[in-house]
Amino acid sequence: MTEKNKYERVDEAVEGYTQDRQPGIEEDMDPKPIFEDENYRGSGKLQDKVAIITGGDSGIGRAVAIAYAKEGANIVIGYLDEHDDAKKTKEIAESYGAKCEIYAFDVKQKEECEKLVKFTIDNFGKLNVLVNHAGVQYPTDEFLDITEAQIRETFETNIYGFIFMAQAAVPHLNKGDAIINTTSVTAYRGSPELIEYSATNGAITSFTRSLSGNLAEKGIRVNGVAPGPIYTPLIPATFSAEKVEKHGGSTPMGRRGQPSELAPSYVMLASNDSSYMTGQVLHVNGGDFITT
Numbered sequence: 001m002t003e004k005n006k007y008e009r010v011d012e013a014v015e016g017y018t019q020d021r022q023p024g025i026e027e028d029m030d031p032k033p034i035f036e037d038e039n040y041r042g043s044g045k046l047q048d049k050v051a052i053i054t055g056g057d058s059g060i061g062r063a064v065a066i067a068y069a070k071e072g073a074n075i076v077i078g079y080l081d082e083h084d085d086a087k088k089t090k091e092i093a094e095s096y097g098a099k100c101e102i103y104a105f106d107v108k109q110k111e112e113c114e115k116l117v118k119f120t121i122d123n124f125g126k127l128n129v130l131v132n133h134a135g136v137q138y139p140t141d142e143f144l145d146i147t148e149a150q151i152r153e154t155f156e157t158n159i160y161g162f163i164f165m166a167q168a169a170v171p172h173l174n175k176g177d178a179i180i181n182t183t184s185v186t187a188y189r190g191s192p193e194l195i196e197y198s199a200t201n202g203a204i205t206s207f208t209r210s211l212s213g214n215l216a217e218k219g220i221r222v223n224g225v226a227p228g229p230i231y232t233p234l235i236p237a238t239f240s241a242e243k244v245e246k247h248g249g250s251t252p253m254g255r256r257g258q259p260s261e262l263a264p265s266y267v268m269l270a271s272n273d274s275s276y277m278t279g280q281v282l283h284v285n286g287g288d289f290i291t292t
């Protein structure tokens with residue numbers, strides 16, 4: 001089966017399927033997302049580096065954790081409460097020779113972000129890469145139905161949490177180290193039913209650009225990845241069955257992406273391959289042009 005056919009097959013099978021909790025559970029998804037490209041061979045690009053990946057138990061974060069493991073990194077996965085997903089990711093990462101620890105925490109709480117970084121230093125003695133990826137979304141058709149609690153939850157998770165994690169991590173980062181922030185195509189295109197979520201992604205892009213300038217002198221690079229529609233637990237956990245089915249269909253490539261298709265961008269931004277890049281965002285979105 002060609003790569004193209006493999007992805008098409010997964011799309012065809014996604015019908016009438018949702019989950020009733022957020023964060024969603026990858027283990028409960030049917031079909032499962034593709035989190036690993038078995039043809040991807042590591043070449044030591046992250047040898048002996050230590051990475052924290054928030055939201056690393058599932059979805060895009062899981063794919064990043066596995067690719068980092070293949071590239072020689074040791075990993076700490078921060079996640080909310082999906083313990084079985086986290087254990088599975090740890091197991092796969094360790095099968096590639098990585099040391100991988102999992103850590104349940106709430107990214108909205110500054111002290112818990114600090115404890116996650118301390119846990120990493122206590123276990124591995126250093127930190128080289130922070131991937132800020134944990135996030136939530138609450139699709140809402142009517143603007144006036146967006147509650148204050150929802151706005152606070154979305155901003156506190158998606159942008160406060162990124163800033164708290166970066167503040168906790170920066171004292172441990174040195175020349176050559178990197179921060180990678182997951183933003184979204186919605187930061188650039190907007191989304192009529194994800195208004196406050198899109199606004200948090202706009203904030204993440206601005207945060208990425210601003211922090212990159214602040215840390216450039218220290219040789220710490222800060223970049224972002226803006227995924228388009230990707231098949232992860234976030235999607236069935238938050239969209240209706242009809243939306244899950246159509247997710248990604250309107251991209252130029254006509255399909256949703258798989259987490260495995262995102263991972264190489266995160267490897268590049270963490271490694272010396274992007275040594276002359278900072279403040280940039282890579283757009284992995286099925287062909288939607290971004291000009292800003």
Ligand SMILES: NC(=O)C1=CN([C@@H]2O[C@H](COP(=O)(O)OP(=O)(O)OC[C@H]3O[C@@H](n4cnc5c(N)ncnc54)[C@H](O)[C@@H]3O)[C@@H](O)[C@H]2O)C=CC1
Pocket residue numbers: 023024054055056057058059060061078079080081082105106107108133134135136157182183184185226227228229230231232233234235
């Ligand atoms: N799936 C998609 O189509 C797209 C996703 N994204 C971004 O990707 C990230 C979501 O990841 P996915 O891989 O899609 O789904 P996912 O459901 O696998 O990941 C969400 C992660 O966020 C973590 N999380 C949520 N609330 C948390 C909290 N309070 N404390 C700690 N961790 C928390 C969960 O534990 C989970 O690991 C978000 O930042 C989202 O904005 C961006 C564009 C498209």
Ligand SMILES: CC(=O)C(C)=O
Pocket residue numbers: 137184185186227228229230
């Ligand atoms: C969730 C999200 O950001 C998209 C593009 O679907």
